Amino acid sequence: MTEPSFQVAAPRSTPVANPLFEYLLRLGDDRLVLGHRLSEWCGHGPILEEDIALSNMALDLIGHASSLLALAGEIEGQGRDADALAYFREAVTFRNALLVEIPNGDFAVTIVRQFLFDAYSVLLWDALSRCEHEGLAAIAAKSLKEDKYHLRHSSEWVVRLGDGTDESRARAQQALDTLWRFTGELFDHDAVDDAVAAEAFIAIDHDALHSLWLTMVKDVVQRATLTLPTDAAMRRGGRRGFHTESLGHMLATMQIVARSHPGASW
Amino acid sequence: MLSPDEVYGVLNSVMDPEVPVISVVELGIVRDVAILNDAVTITITPTYSGCPAMREIEADIRTALVARGVHDVSVKLVLSPAWTTDWIGPEAREKLRAYGIAPPGRAEPQGLITLTRSRVAVPCPFCRSNDTRLQSEFGSTACKAIHVCNSCRQPFDEFKAL
Numbered sequence: 001m002t003e004p005s006f007q008v009a010a011p012r013s014t015p016v017a018n019p020l021f022e023y024l025l026r027l028g029d030d031r032l033v034l035g036h037r038l039s040e041w042c043g044h045g046p047i048l049e050e051d052i053a054l055s056n057m058a059l060d061l062i063g064h065a066s067s068l069l070a071l072a073g074e075i076e077g078q079g080r081d082a083d084a085l086a087y088f089r090e091a092v093t094f095r096n097a098l099l100v101e102i103p104n105g106d107f108a109v110t111i112v113r114q115f116l117f118d119a120y121s122v123l124l125w126d127a128l129s130r131c132e133h134e135g136l137a138a139i140a141a142k143s144l145k146e147d148k149y150h151l152r153h154s155s156e157w158v159v160r161l162g163d164g165t166d167e168s169r170a171r172a173q174q175a176l177d178t179l180w181r182f183t184g185e186l187f188d189h190d191a192v193d194d195a196v197a198a199e200a201f202i203a204i205d206h207d208a209l210h211s212l213w214l215t216m217v218k219d220v221v222q223r224a225t226l227t228l229p230t231d232a233a234m235r236r237g238g239r240r241g242f243h244t245e246s247l248g249h250m251l252a253t254m255q256i257v258a259r260s261h262p263g264a265s266w
Numbered sequence: 267m268l269s270p271d272e273v274y275g276v277l278n279s280v281m282d283p284e285v286p287v288i289s290v291v292e293l294g295i296v297r298d299v300a301i302l303n304d305a306v307t308i309t310i311t312p313t314y315s316g317c318p319a320m321r322e323i324e325a326d327i328r329t330a331l332v333a334r335g336v337h338d339v340s341v342k343l344v345l346s347p348a349w350t351t352d353w354i355g356p357e358a359r360e361k362l363r364a365y366g367i368a369p370p371g372r373a374e375p376q377g378l379i380t381l382t383r384s385r386v387a388v389p390c391p392f393c394r395s396n397d398t399r400l401q402s403e404f405g406s407t408a409c410k411a412i413h414v415c416n417s418c419r420q421p422f423d424e425f426k427a428l
Contacts (some may be wrong), residue, residue, distance in 0.1 A: 049402035056404040063316025067345065095344050126378055138346035141376075142315055145348060145428055153403055155381050213314075220381065 003130055019195030022095065023202065024136070025085070025194070026239055028068030029096035032086055032245070034117060035061030036254050053153060054110070059144045063079045067139045080093045087258035099182035101247040103240070106131050110170035111157045113179055118151035119216045120186050123209055132201030155220045162224025169225070175220070177229050184234030187213070192239075193241040268336060273299045273306060280330050284407045285320045285425075287365040290323055294353025294392075297344060304340040306331060314408035314428075337382045351428050362425055363391045368413065370427040388424045390415035 026149050038058035045051025069082035080088075100117060104110045125147060128140035160171040187210040197203040221228050237243065260263075268276070277319055278289045290296055290310070298309035306329055311319050324341045331339045351370035354362075359369035368391045387396045395417035402412040410423045 049404070052402060052406075053404040056408055059316035059408055060314060061316070061319075063312075063314065067315060091404060124379070134346075138344075138348070140347050141324070142312075142348040143352075148374075149403070149426070149428075152381060216381070 016192050016195060018076060019056045019192045020133075020202075021072050022192045022201075024072035024075060025096075026070050026095040028065045028072055028085070029094045030100050030117075030121075031061040031068065032065035033094070033096045033250070034100035034114075034251060035059075037100065038110070038114075039077050039130055040104055041110065044122045046235065050107070057114070057150050057153070060143075060150065064139065064143045064146070067142075071135050071139065083258065087255045091243050091251055093246060094238070094241065094243065096238050096243075096247075096253070097182070097185045098235055098238040098244055099179065099186065101250060102179065102182065105175065106171055106179075108161055108168065108175040109178065110176040111154055111161060112172060114150070115154035115158045115220065116179060116183055116217065117186075118147060118154050119213055119220075120209075121147045121185075122151050123212050123216075124204065127204055128202065131203070136200075136202065146162060158220055158226075159224045162221070162226040172224065173226050176226055177231075178232060180229040181233060181235045185236040185238060186210075188236060188239065190239070190250075267303065267304060268334060269305070269370065270299050270301060272334075273308075273331070273336075275306070275328065276330050276334050278324070278412055280326045283319050284409070285324070285362065285365070285367065287361045288354070288358045290327065292355060292361070294351075295323070295349060304336075305340065306336050307340045307342055309342045309344055311344050311347075313349050319407075349428070351425060354425075361374035365420055366391050367410070368422060368424040370425045373427045388413050389420060390420065391422055392420050393418040 034056045038054045038061065041051065041054040042058070043051065045054055066082045069085040073080045073082060073085055099113060102109070102113060121207070122144065125140045125144035129137055129144055131137050132138070158172065161168040163169070164172075187206045189206045193204065193206070218228060272295075274291060277291050277299070280290045282288055282290060285293075292374065293313070295310045295313060296308065297311050298307075300307040300309070302357075308331075310320075310323065310327070320343070321372050324343075327341055328339050328386060350373045352373045362369045368388045371386065371388070385400065387398050388400075389396050390398050393415060397416040397417055398413050400411065401414045401421060404410075405412045405423055409425055409428070411426050412421060413424050414421045
């Protein structure tokens with residue numbers, strides 16, 4: 001464990017100093033935050049099987065985050081390891097999309113959020129597993145296998161909830177309507193994406209990814225007899241460190257042990 | 267100094283801490299053994315990305331080799347090529363079955379998938395019946411799912427194909 005280091009977000013006008021580091025933080029933080037959110041269900045699942053499922057998926061996601069943040073730390077070259085990046089950064093330096101930090105809500109919110117993210121993640125890993133950055137391609141190929149299992153699980157639940165009872169259907173539709181506004185950000189393309197394409201040969205076509213994602217989501221939403229929201233007022237900001245208030249609360253819980261006992265081992 | 271075969275012999279005695287009937291070699295996670303003078307480097311690959319047993323396995327490998335007089339041991343972790351249950355051989359599969367864990371089926375091809383999976387009944391490791399049902403897609407460890415046998419009424423773990 002390296003010494004804790006605290007930093008605030010860079011001013012907006014500053015060009016991205018280390019785009020590959022920034023890019024890996026985005027990938028790593030998405031999974032770290034969602035993994036922590038899922039772990040909050042441990043011991044609270046609606047049924048025993050689902051308690052185990054959500055905890056297992058949390059474990060996989062935190063594993064992916066660990067690999068990604070370790071690689072980010074290497075690229076940064078400041079001696080920060082995965083733990084330093086996970087536990088000793090403030091909310092404003094987190095680069096996760098807003099979708100993954102949205103509180104768990106009821107089971108429908110958790111499952112719909114998971115499905116929307118899984119579909120995105122599987123498509124992204126498939127593309128990244130063929131990228132020219134060897135380290136990232138290896139993480140992508142490995143994570144893809146695990147996320148495919150998650151996607152089947154979450155998509156089956158979306159169908160079951162949507163095409164279930166009046167209550168589960170209403171909650172699933174409500175969850176979809178609430179979360180939809182956070183999906184646009186997943187497919188944003190900015191200077192960081194341009195820079196990693198130029199410098200590290202990580203070129204993701206976000207428009208193509210978005211259209212594949214939409215096809216997949218539409219198919220499941222239709223099978224779930226739910227209605228795809230048409231509200232296009234997308235919320236964004238996570239990739240630049242502008243988060244909802246709930247991220248800070250989540251990080252306080254997630255980081256308290258590491259910060260109270262820096263460098264502890266057991 | 268041990269020969270590569272002898273090192274593999276030692277590694278064959280290091281059991282998976284979660285499934286203590288098959289060794290780390292049988293599990294397919296030992297990717298390379300390199301010996302240079304007195305130093306031994308073992309390259310392993312994780313089963314699941316978040317598998318908490320990996321740290322345990324690394325320590326167990328080190329302990330086993332130190333016990334055989336090898337003091338300069340490095341354990342290196344690689345992610346590529348990604349681990350697959352197809353690397354678990356027929357003998358190890360039989361050991362899993364005898365232990366009460368249904369061995370993994372064939373892993374899916376790389377790349378994208380259809381969302382609706384074709385479910386093939388997993389044969390019961392106890393009575394070999396095919397009349398079984400999936401109870402839970404996730405189980406006691408990242409690598410397992412839970413099924414129930416309709417014939418002998420026994421719940422059992424399945425080593426998930428990956």
